[in-house]
Amino acid sequence: MKKALLMSAFFVGAICQEQVMAFCPMVPGAGRVEVQRVIDGDTVRLKDGRNVRLIGINAPELGRKGRAGEPFAEAARRRLQALVMESGGHVGVVAGRERHDRYGRTLAHLYGSDGMNLEARLLAEGLAYQVAVAPNGDLFECQQLAERQARQLRLGLWKRPSVLRADQIGKPGFVLLNGHVSTIRHNRGGLWIELRGSVVLHVAPGRLEQFDALWISGLKGKQVEARGWVVERGGRSVVRQRGERWLLSLSHPGMLQAAR
The missing domain is CATH 2.40.50.90 (OB fold (Dihydrolipoamide Acetyltransferase, E2P))
Incomplete structure (x- = not known):
């Protein structure tokens, strides 16, 4: 054996x-x-x-x-x-x-x-x-x-993947997270995907063409898995949007996918 x-x-x-x-x-x-x-x-x-x-x-x-x-x-x-x-x-x-x-x-x-x-x-x-x-x-x-x-x-x-829920994030740094998409918004600042639990995913205007707009629009109400480095919002360099505490910037579509 x-x-x-x-x-x-x-x-x-x-x-x-x-x-x-x-x-x-x-x-x-x-x-x-x-x-x-x-x-x-x-x-x-x-x-x-x-x-x-x-x-x-x-x-x-x-x-x-x-x-x-x-x-x-x-x-x-x-x-x-x-x-x-x-x-x-x-x-x-x-x-x-x-x-x-x-x-x-x-x-x-x-x-x-x-x-x-x-x-x-x-x-x-x-x-x-x-x-x-x-x-x-x-x-x-x-x-x-x-x-x-x-x-x-x-x-x-x-073996024991540390996939966090959006509401479990407690400090800045690299995360692999699973969250429910509550809102998707576009404005001059780019694309904003809000997750339940005080996290917003952000795609800058200059990176939007790399993302599938139709696929993104269908994410509302669904679970997604995202990865990257989260930062706490509210500093001078980041504009606070509707009170979400954490910001995760995405520059490549591979960092966001439908949850497993």
């Missing part, structure tokens, strides 16, 4: 690896760079001094300044370390369309010596959540497949 289970796990892993390889092939001509150290599950420091934030994933946060780390944060960091070591300490680096984030980190896809996308590997093993932030969505479909496999197999983070 034990042998059968081990063989089953082996074949599942092999299938996942083949599919990730097939749908996330390395771009020809990607420059290989030495990795100095792995900072966490989605960030590495290269020997040339660049800090690279991996595109398409958000790994659990490590504990800092006396705060406990999130579940699987250390596992994600160690797995990324192992993948880098398996690649001989060098990785292929493909910069995103948007090359830097607000912290000055390089935004890029990383590939092992076998040509496999490292973000997809982490997603397929349930060690990170998929995220899509425009304009860096070139690998969205293949990375979505990788996460979907982990979710179906209940691997890593998906």
